[in-house]
Amino acid sequence: MLTINGSYGEGGGQLVRTAVGLSAVTGKPVTITNIRAARKKPGLAAQHIAAISAVAGTCSAGITGAKIGSRSLTFSPGEPEYQDLTVNVGTAGSIPLVIQAWLPLALCYGGRLRISGGTEVNRSPTIDYLDHVLAGILRAAGAQIIIEIVKRGYYPEGGGEVIIEVVKKNIPPIFPINANHLPVGIISCSSNLPDHVANRQASAAALAITSETGFPCTIEYDRRTGKSTGSSCTVYRGAKGGCANGRPGLPAEVVGENAAHSALAGFLNPADVDMHLSDQLLVPLALFGGEFTAPVLTSHADTVCWLLRQFGYTIAPRKGATVEFSYDAGA
Incomplete structure (x- = not known):
């Protein structure tokens, strides 16, 4: 059983979502403590619980501590398989952030997720950014990801609904997109x-x-x-x-x-990806290999690199004019 300090580095919900996703992919049970300890409202919120539920539903995980305000969570994954799931955040919580937690497992095993909540909310990428930027580079690498925006949802009412389906495929290493010809x-x-x-x-x-x-x-x-x-x-x-x-x-x-x-x-930066995509792309990089550069090493990316090391994936950023991330998944 791995024990992860949820207050490390960026110390927010991203650490929880990523740790649960990595636990499911690797089959390693994990306990996360001190969840969002430094936040104004520490502990788990509805959006985090929705993300945990989406991942757990794909691998029949055992969970303790998945309740609003909980500062500790234990996640024990079972055998992952294709599942057709429905998850309701119950608030205007971010649909894209829930998808980010579920997506690595879906890339490996396939799956379909219908999720209700917020499609465009603050402190989160929009569903359109996820569809065209994150999913765009994954599709360019060979992933088959289909996203339907059924309803849009904004803060505070929410009410958005998205269906995402991922087809299981053998994905080769991820490399930068040549966008020179693109509008x-x-x-x-x-x-x-x-x-x-x-x-x-x-x-x-x-x-x-x-x-x-x-x-x-x-x-x-x-x-x-x-x-x-x-x-x-x-x-x-x-x-x-x-x-x-x-x-x-x-x-x-x-x-x-x-x-x-x-x-x-x-x-306007010579790096391959923008600063926000860098941390979102690190888990797929660890699973499938490849390389990319980012403008800077953000606190989010640094935290994900630390978390990946806890699960046995060593991605050491190399700083220069840009920051290079690379991983050989076959090594």
């Missing part, structure tokens, strides 16, 4: 708002991108009605992207500009 994609979304909100977000994002880089842009609008009201803008090109969410009183133009500036930080 910049812009996805501008709104729910229960006038059409001009999504228009203004997209126009501002496109202007910021073309003014700075000259890259051509393609724009996709997704305007809906639903349980929750909100908006988002996601900007991406290859393995780099950025996103921003609207809020009452924030002009739509600022939302688009914020998304563009977040993406430009990656577009």
Whole structure:
């Protein structure tokens, strides 16, 4: 039984989600202590429990401590297999973060997950970023990942719904995407708002991108009605992207500009992936091998590298003009 200090490094929900996913993939039981100890509301929240449930349902795991506010969790995995699961976060908690926990296991064994919660919420990538950036580089490596956004959900009501299916395949090592020939994609979304909100977000994002880089842009609008009201803008090109969410009183133009500036930080850097994708890609890198570079070593990426070592995967970042991550899964 591994014991993981949940307050190490970044010390947040990412450590819990990643540890549970690695436990399921490796078959090593784990106890996580001091969960989110330094957070304003320490312990597990609804989104973390949903992620644990999604992983546990794929490997028939035994769990103790999976309740709101719990600062300790024991996860004992069983035999993983393809499962068709339904998980409800019960709040506007992040659907993309729940998927991140479940995805490594699904890449190895296949699976289908219907999940309800928030598709675009703060302190999380949007579902569009996950679909086009994280899943995009995995698809380029050979993964078959199908994502359907049934309903969009925003804070605080939530009400979003996503179906993701992963087909079991032998995935070769993961290497950077050559994006030189690709336009910049812009996805501008709104729910229960006038059409001009999504228009203004997209126009501002496109202007910021073309003014700075000259890259051509393609724009996709997704305007809906639903349980929750909100908006988002996601900007991406290859393995780099950025996103921003609207809020009452924030002009739509600022939302688009914020998304563009977040993406430009990656577009204008010579590294292969953006700083946010680097930690999300480390577990697939450990499972399948490959290499990529990132602009900096973030606290999230550093924490995931530490956690991977606890499970027997040594990825040692090499710092230079960019930060290089590599792993030989066959060694």
